Amino acid sequence: MLRMKRTVIFAHYDSDNYIHKYVIYYLTKLNKIANTIIFVSDSHLSKKEKKKISKHCSHLIVGSHGEYDFGSYKRGYEYCVMNGFLKNTDELIFCNDSCFGPIPNDGFNGLFQNSDIKQYDFYGIFMNNYGLKKQYEEYFYIEDIPHIQSYFFVCKPAVFLSSWFIFFMKNITVQPNKSEIIIQYEQGLTALLKEKKHTIGTYLFFEKTKINTKNWQEIL
Secondary structure, rough: OOOOOOEEEEEEEOOOOOOOOHHHHHHHHHOOOEEEEEEEEEOOOOOOHEEEEEEHHOOEEEOOOOOHHHHHHHHHHHHHHHHHHHHHEEEEEEEOOOOOOOOOOOOOHHHOOOOOOOOOEEEEOOOOOEEEEEEEEEEEEEEEOOEEEEEEEOOOHHOOOOOHHHHHOOOOOOOOOOHHHHHHHHHHEEEHHHOOOOEEEEEEOOOOOOOOOOOOHHHH
16 A cells, blocks of 8 residues: 655744754654655754754754744745645645644554545644634634634645645735734635635544633543
8 A cells, every 4th residue: 555645844933942852752753654844943943953853854944934833834835836845745734833742652643544534635633613703903702613723734735736725825924913813824724725615624523612622631
């Protein structure tokens, strides 16, 4: 059985310009299921910090940009396009260092061997049913804005090679706050996928009563 070719774009940020052990662990597990890892840091990393991950990554892009995880995703995606990586990629994985994992001993095998999610053009770990809305310069959460969370999602070629996705990634810019990042990019990406009639799904069963993965004990 041929192994699927996967490329990872990993977004990193640390206010102290440091790479923690859990990030290295995360990368070692990603290496088990991916051919290429592009590590993009929104921090100023020293040579010492870069050396920690150099053997785990195919390429490092380092430098503060202030565009949160989607800004790092944009830079990693552009690098992949420029270097022709996506021509031989079956699945493009976007993930960041905002969570610890994978927790299972078999790493990501359970996720990528799951027959139910292989059918989707786009899938993630979890879908949040609560979304942000802005009204009169105030942000508030409301129900029934389901969107796949941006800490880990996977695209098939039907998505990552499409003209609309290229346009979406190219136009990621600095936003005034994290709430706008969520509205414009996290929620916006799921909305675009639905508009373009792509199939989407999640690894964890979607329950509308769940808010997000901060309820990690309950999920486990």
